[in-house]
Amino acid sequence: MCQANASNAETVEAAWGFVKRSYFDQSYNNQDWEAAHQRYLDRVKKGQRAESVVRDMIASLGDRYSRVIDAATFEQLMAFDPLGVGLVLARNDAKQVFVSSPPFAGSAAEKAGIKQGDIVDSINNMSFKEMSLLAVCDRVAQGDAAEVSLQLQRPGNAEVREVSLARPRQAKPLNQVECGVVTGKNDRKIGYFRLRNVGARSAVDLRAALAKVRSDGAQELVIDLRGNPGGSFPAALEIAEIFLKPGAVAAQVQLPTSESRKPLRVGEGTSQTSTEPLVVLVDGGSASASEVLAVALRGNCRAPLLGSKTFGKAAVQGVFGLPNKEAVALTVARYSGPSGTQIEGGLQPDLPLPGPSLPLGISLSGAAAELGLPLLQNGDYAALDVRASQANGTSHAVKRIEGVQDFVPPNAIEELGTATLAQRVQVLESIVQQQAQQLQQMTKVLEGVQKDVRRTVSVMQYNILASYLGKNTQPWFLYGADISAEEREQVFARFNARGPDGTPKHAWPDYATGILSPEEIAEVERYDAFFRWDFRRQKLLDQIEIMDPDVLSLVELDDHAFFAECLCDEWDSVFRKRPRASSADGCGIFWRKSKFELLASEGFDMVDGSDDKGREKRDRSCVMVLLKWRVAGHHVLPLVVVSTHLAKDPYNKAQTAIRVRQVTQIMASLTEFTSKHEARHCPVVLLGDLNARHFGEIRGHGAQSSDAQASRNEGSILPHVILVFLLL
Structure with a gap:
C-alpha cells in the first residue's frame, strides 16, 4: 500500500474506532x-480519499x-486551549486522565513528542x-x-516522565456572565444574570456575579x-x-454501554451558594447544556x-481528532x-412570556465560547456540545461553530458592519434601552409569579379503629382509667394466657376480675363508652368542622359510606378497601370541592x-390522588396526596422489614403514577x-414536617405522621 493510502487508511481506521467505542x-x-x-x-485501497x-x-x-469537522475549523476551535499547549484531555473508563486526540499540529505538545493515549x-x-x-x-x-x-x-510503560511545555498561546478567558440589578x-x-454560553468559566464567573449583585x-x-x-455538559452541572x-440529582445521563440512565448528583462536598428566590428565562434558542441547567433547577x-x-x-x-487533522463530532451520551x-x-x-429575546449587546468569540473544554468524567472524549440548526431564528448559533465569528445580535450585524463610531454608539444605546424595557417587563411578571406561585394547604390525618375498639375484647382501655402499672401488667398477663386453640381464655371483664376492684372495672367501662363508634364518629365530624382542613385522610376506615354521605356537600373522596376478605376497613382521602379538582x-x-405455608399475603392498602387547584395561575403545580396504613408492631424486626418493603412499593408506585400523569x-x-x-425507617423518601417533628417525644411511635416531599 502506498504511503498516501496508508495515511488514508489510518484516518479511516481511527474514525471507525471512535464510532465503535464511543457512539x-x-x-x-x-x-x-x-x-x-x-x-x-x-x-481506501481503491484510491478514495x-x-x-x-x-x-x-x-x-x-x-x-x-x-x-474540517481541519481549518478544528484548528480554530482548538485555538482556545485552556492549557495553551495544544492538548485535548479526557478521562478513560479507568478514571485516568489521558490525551484523547493527537496534539495540534505545530503545538508545544506535538513538538515534545506527546502522543494520543498518553496518561497524564x-x-x-x-x-x-x-x-x-x-x-x-x-x-x-x-x-x-x-x-x-x-x-x-x-500506556504499558510504568516510567513517569516530566515534560515542561512553553505556553506561546496564553489563554485569556472572557467573562461569560453579564449581570446587573x-x-x-x-x-x-x-x-439579573445573562449567560452567553455554558463553558469552563461559567460557574466561576456566575459566583463572582452573584457576589456583586448581592x-x-x-x-x-x-x-x-x-x-x-x-x-x-459538566459545566452546566457545576452551575x-x-x-x-x-x-x-441534577440530571440523568445514558452512556453507550448502559441501557439505564445514571443519576448525576451535586457533589456531597459542595455547599449551596444561593437560596434566593429564582426564575429562569428560556426560549427557542436555549439548547443543549443550557437546557440541562434549566431542567436541573426546575x-x-x-x-x-x-x-x-x-x-x-x-x-x-464528543470531538475526536483524526490523523489527517480533521475531527469527528459524535453523539456519545443522552441526558x-x-x-x-x-x-x-x-x-x-x-x-x-411574549416578545423576542433580549439582544446580547456584546461581541463574543464563538470558538472561545464553544471550547472551554471542560471534560466529561465517564468516557474517552472531550465534551464539545454544540447545536447545528437554523430553527427558531437561531442561525447565529450555527455560525459560532461553522464560521467561528464574533457573536453579535443578528439584527445589528449590518448596522455595526459599516457604521461610524457615532452610529455604533447609537445602535448600542438602542440595544441597552431594549434590555431595560425587557427587564421591566420581566420584573412585573416575576412579581406576579411570587404572588401566585405559593399555595397553602391544610391537611388532617385520623385513624378510625371503629370496629376494633367497639368489640371490647382487648384491654386497650386500661390506659384510660386510674390503674397502677402493676395492675395493668397483671391484667395483660392474664389476657395473653391463651387457650390450646390460641384464643383468649377470658372475655372482658373476666380477665380483670380478682385483679381490679369492681370500682376500677366500672371506671374502665365508663371510659370505654367514649370509644363507642356512634359517639366517636360524631366527635370526629365536629373536629373536622373545627379544624377545617382542605385535605382529610382517614385510615382503618370501615365506615366510608357514612363519611362520604355526611361530607358530600363540600367534599369528594376516594377509598381503597383492605384486601383481607374479613375486613371492611381501608384508606380514604377526602378533599374540598371548592379547593381542588x-x-x-x-x-x-x-x-x-x-401465611402459615410461607405464601405472601396482601393485607395493606394504599390510595393516591392528583389534585388540581381550582383557583390558581396555570403555573402552580398540582398536589399529590397519598394515604396508607403500614405493617403493625414497630418493635418487631420482621414487621420493620415489611414496612421498609411497603414504603419501597409505595415510592415505586408513586413514581409510576406521577410519571404517567406528568x-x-x-x-x-x-x-x-x-x-x-x-422517622429513620422512612427517611430518604421524604422530609419530615417540622410540626410532626415537634409533636413527638424521642423514642415514641409515629402512627400519624405527615410527610411533605418531592420525588427525586
Missing part, C-alpha cells in the same frame, strides 16, 4: 459495524448531530486524584506562567438563558451546584421556567432531567407478611398510619 447508538443505525469496517478500508470515506461513514449513522498524572503538580480535570485546567488557564509542567506515562415594586431588588442589594435572582446555545442542595423545584419552548437537544457530543424529564423536543415553560387517582394492595415535579403529601418507631 451512543451501539446498533450503529442497524448496521453491522464490523462488516462496515472492511467496506470503508476497501474504498479519507475525507470522503469518513464523511460517508458518519452520515451512515443517521444522526443529525454527528458530523465531520498531574499538571503543575496538581494531581487529578485530588482535583477534577475541569478545576485543574481552569486554574492553569487563569495563571500567567510561561510554562506548563506535566507528568506523563506511556433592577428595582421592582416595593423596592425589591432583582439580580453587594448591590439583590434579594431575588433571574438567570437569562435565552439565545444560549449550550456548551459543556447547578450553586443553587441546589448537596446530593440533589426538576428540583428550585426555579420555574419563563419564556417560550426551548430548542430540545438532549445529546452530548434527561432529574426525574427523567425528556429534553428532546424542547422544554415547555411554566409561564409563557380530581385529575387522577389510583389504589393498590401491599404485602403484609406470609406530575413528577409536583409536591407530595404522604398521610397515614406508618407504625414506625422513628
Whole structure:
C-alpha cells in the first residue's frame, strides 16, 4: 500500500474506532459495524480519499448531530486551549486522565513528542486524584506562567516522565456572565444574570456575579438563558451546584454501554451558594447544556421556567481528532432531567412570556465560547456540545461553530458592519434601552409569579379503629382509667394466657376480675363508652368542622359510606378497601370541592407478611390522588396526596422489614403514577398510619414536617405522621 493510502487508511481506521467505542447508538443505525469496517478500508485501497470515506461513514449513522469537522475549523476551535499547549484531555473508563486526540499540529505538545493515549498524572503538580480535570485546567488557564509542567506515562510503560511545555498561546478567558440589578415594586431588588454560553468559566464567573449583585442589594435572582446555545455538559452541572442542595440529582445521563440512565448528583462536598428566590428565562434558542441547567433547577423545584419552548437537544457530543487533522463530532451520551424529564423536543415553560429575546449587546468569540473544554468524567472524549440548526431564528448559533465569528445580535450585524463610531454608539444605546424595557417587563411578571406561585394547604390525618375498639375484647382501655402499672401488667398477663386453640381464655371483664376492684372495672367501662363508634364518629365530624382542613385522610376506615354521605356537600373522596376478605376497613382521602379538582387517582394492595405455608399475603392498602387547584395561575403545580396504613408492631424486626418493603412499593408506585400523569415535579403529601418507631425507617423518601417533628417525644411511635416531599 502506498504511503498516501496508508495515511488514508489510518484516518479511516481511527474514525471507525471512535464510532465503535464511543457512539451512543451501539446498533450503529442497524448496521453491522464490523462488516462496515472492511467496506470503508476497501474504498481506501481503491484510491478514495479519507475525507470522503469518513464523511460517508458518519452520515451512515443517521444522526443529525454527528458530523465531520474540517481541519481549518478544528484548528480554530482548538485555538482556545485552556492549557495553551495544544492538548485535548479526557478521562478513560479507568478514571485516568489521558490525551484523547493527537496534539495540534505545530503545538508545544506535538513538538515534545506527546502522543494520543498518553496518561497524564498531574499538571503543575496538581494531581487529578485530588482535583477534577475541569478545576485543574481552569486554574492553569487563569495563571500567567510561561510554562506548563506535566507528568506523563506511556500506556504499558510504568516510567513517569516530566515534560515542561512553553505556553506561546496564553489563554485569556472572557467573562461569560453579564449581570446587573433592577428595582421592582416595593423596592425589591432583582439580580439579573445573562449567560452567553455554558463553558469552563461559567460557574466561576456566575459566583463572582452573584457576589456583586448581592453587594448591590439583590434579594431575588433571574438567570437569562435565552439565545444560549449550550456548551459543556459538566459545566452546566457545576452551575447547578450553586443553587441546589448537596446530593440533589441534577440530571440523568445514558452512556453507550448502559441501557439505564445514571443519576448525576451535586457533589456531597459542595455547599449551596444561593437560596434566593429564582426564575429562569428560556426560549427557542436555549439548547443543549443550557437546557440541562434549566431542567436541573426546575426538576428540583428550585426555579420555574419563563419564556417560550426551548430548542430540545438532549445529546452530548464528543470531538475526536483524526490523523489527517480533521475531527469527528459524535453523539456519545443522552441526558434527561432529574426525574427523567425528556429534553428532546424542547422544554415547555411554566409561564409563557411574549416578545423576542433580549439582544446580547456584546461581541463574543464563538470558538472561545464553544471550547472551554471542560471534560466529561465517564468516557474517552472531550465534551464539545454544540447545536447545528437554523430553527427558531437561531442561525447565529450555527455560525459560532461553522464560521467561528464574533457573536453579535443578528439584527445589528449590518448596522455595526459599516457604521461610524457615532452610529455604533447609537445602535448600542438602542440595544441597552431594549434590555431595560425587557427587564421591566420581566420584573412585573416575576412579581406576579411570587404572588401566585405559593399555595397553602391544610391537611388532617385520623385513624378510625371503629370496629376494633367497639368489640371490647382487648384491654386497650386500661390506659384510660386510674390503674397502677402493676395492675395493668397483671391484667395483660392474664389476657395473653391463651387457650390450646390460641384464643383468649377470658372475655372482658373476666380477665380483670380478682385483679381490679369492681370500682376500677366500672371506671374502665365508663371510659370505654367514649370509644363507642356512634359517639366517636360524631366527635370526629365536629373536629373536622373545627379544624377545617382542605385535605382529610382517614385510615382503618370501615365506615366510608357514612363519611362520604355526611361530607358530600363540600367534599369528594376516594377509598381503597383492605384486601383481607374479613375486613371492611381501608384508606380514604377526602378533599374540598371548592379547593381542588380530581385529575387522577389510583389504589393498590401491599404485602403484609406470609401465611402459615410461607405464601405472601396482601393485607395493606394504599390510595393516591392528583389534585388540581381550582383557583390558581396555570403555573402552580398540582398536589399529590397519598394515604396508607403500614405493617403493625414497630418493635418487631420482621414487621420493620415489611414496612421498609411497603414504603419501597409505595415510592415505586408513586413514581409510576406521577410519571404517567406528568406530575413528577409536583409536591407530595404522604398521610397515614406508618407504625414506625422513628422517622429513620422512612427517611430518604421524604422530609419530615417540622410540626410532626415537634409533636413527638424521642423514642415514641409515629402512627400519624405527615410527610411533605418531592420525588427525586
